[in-house]
Amino acid sequence: MSATNEAVWRQPMQVWAVLFACVVAFMGIGLVDPILPAIADSLHATPVQTELLFTSYLVVTGLAMLVTSWISSRIGAKATLLWGLALIFIFALLCAVSGSVDAIIGFRAGWGLGNALFISTSLATIVGATAGTAGSTIILYEAALGLGIAIGPLLGGLLGEVSWRGPFFGVVVLMAIALIAVSTLLRGPKSERRPIPFSAPFRALRVPAIAVLATAAFFYNIGFFVLLAFSPFPLGFGAMGIGFTFFGWGISLAITSVWVAPLMLRRMRRTTALLIALPLLTIDLIVAAFFVDSAAGLVTAIIVGGLILGVINTILTETVMEATSLPRTVASSSYSAVRFLGGAAAPPTAALLWHAYGAAVPYLFAAASVLLATATIALGRRALRRADGHETDAEELAEAVAIGDAA
Template sequence: MTAAPPTETLERPSILHQPRAVWAVAFACVIAFMGIGLVDPILKPIADQLDASPSQVSLLFTSYMAVMGVAMLITGAVSSRLGAKRTLLAGLAIIVVFSALAGSSSTVGQIVGFRGGWGLGNALFIATALATIVGAASGGVASSIILYEAALGIGIATGPLVGGVLGDISWRGPFFGVAVLMAVAFVSIMVFLPATPKVARPTSLLDPFRALRHRSLLTVGITALLYNFGFFTLLAYTPFPLGMGPHAIGFIFFGWGICLAVTSVFVAPVLQRRFGTLPVISAALVAFAADLAVMALFTEHRPVLVVGVIAAGAFLGINNTLITEAVMLAAPVERGTASAAYSFVRFGGGAVAPWLAGKLGESVSPHLPFWVGAAATALGVVVLSTGRRVLAHVDEHEPASHSRDEAEVLSAADA
């Protein structure tokens, strides 16, 4: 066939030479992923100004992650019936409304509730964004994935920084800032993204539950649930023992986000090719557990906590990339269904950990949340090791970013 030369020619300029629709969706992705760490720098100011405890304020993460996890079960059914563009716009509109309501709140309970609504919008948007970028981008599937991962990394890295800058003005600032930026993204997608057709066969609400019957997928999901205890303990609890202002917290977690972005895009694929998927995931989790244990030992030493937070980004970046890829290959089910089931299980850990960490820190010991996070992450390594036989096939495939065909990537949109 003579198709290879033209493909190669098209792929070279594709990263920067994209249709306006792609840049509109990519911009919205950046803002959506900002939401993960945006509230980090303002947790303590919210607690101080609204007279709330760390466990109460940590519910901002709990409601957000719990609703997002449950909503992941329905995103496939919704997008397959509404079409990608309408689903994206619905998700963005929900985020605009609930982030603005959170900024207008007068109690922690109100913010917690509105963050739950924000999580619903984020689930609808994120679950559809990759498929939309793949469908609209020039240069092939690999270029589309790079764009999506770049947007993810920028969003995660800049979320705490933006939260810190706006939070220095008022704790309400980050919420209103997201509402404005998402409104801009809404208009951009409405104008620049063409209408997208509905799929031929709508997804069933029961498909993700059926997928969890496969031990391989369930093993990866439980592993992710356990390491998310450590992840969200770090994210939601660390600002309290640090005891610093929003700007400083924002810069610290900006460093964390930069490490996460760099290792997820550049380091993880290299380690995977050399050592294999499961060994690298296990090593990254062991390193993260050790990092949390050091933070538990030296919780009163601010420099140790700062270094621990930033170093954790490197371990989490490697793990997030490879464990998501393992999900795509774990079970003989559609990739979108596998990802929805996995997201539902793992966000259970993300939902419980912030509240538990705050409660243990205020009621028992400031060291204990980090010990619990370290123990849960280490237990995740044990769980993963029990599934080595049923997951052995994941390294029989080429890395997903290089080998997936377009249909596989489109169905993996909610990874």
């Protein structure tokens, strides 16, 4: 292992505290996957209703992203992180004690608000405290995302075998630990906060590079969440089977985020890498459609999809951070808002298509969406020239993002 790679893993305790909280926060994305059939059975809900557990969460996360940079620039990064974690804790607990699917859908929306506050601030906070380059920061962040997405379904499967309420109680416990760790370990230099105008993320969407990336991410996230949120139904497994399937999916995502994406970016431009990875995801989704009646074939397509998604996630994150001269927190807020709205539309649409046309059609719909994402990057490549020619620098990034008073 090179000295550079070793430095990635030698970080102060406050970085590991925030990364642990990232893992727990990202667990919320896939946590309900293994228990969707159980919730549908126990609470007499339709598949479309259960898929709304993803939609309410992602809609609120996406819309809240448009105002989180304005909030964090006024109250500081640490306060924003803690408010986000506290909201996740509260709404996960409310989900655990709910008695109807409609109540859980509503509480998942509150969970999404907490998630938006946390996610929008966590990367900037890690950059401000990390040792190494911004590239290594993104590697750690994407590794946390991958682990969270992997552990979420596994925990959901293990605890879901006992009760559909179990996974929610599990998050409550882990979030309490994360709250304590971040509140006690996170510190930082006192610095003057730079208030960000409320309109900044909205105006950022008019910047050509952000518009291209946000549009591409909207369609890409449809593919992401059809694979994640719809697949438990055609798989036909119990909670443990779904949990282990998506544990493998998340581990695959983490591996390619940490090792494969950086390797590709050392050999090619960011847009070139995206124009390779996105068509591969399109093919994988078409394969999933053809093998939807074969458990082994569908599981294979899901795992392979995880490998491709890890590459795309990391490269898109780097690209949006370097595509413009906007403060990174503003660019990220605008891009993430549109991206999450794409993900929100996918699960209920997939369920409706399933009932109307069969289980293969949602995957073909997802493949067509990813193909549109590919076309968006290809047609908008000129607007992304800055990202192709710009190396991410940690100090520049930390300075540009308003991380506020983290003390």
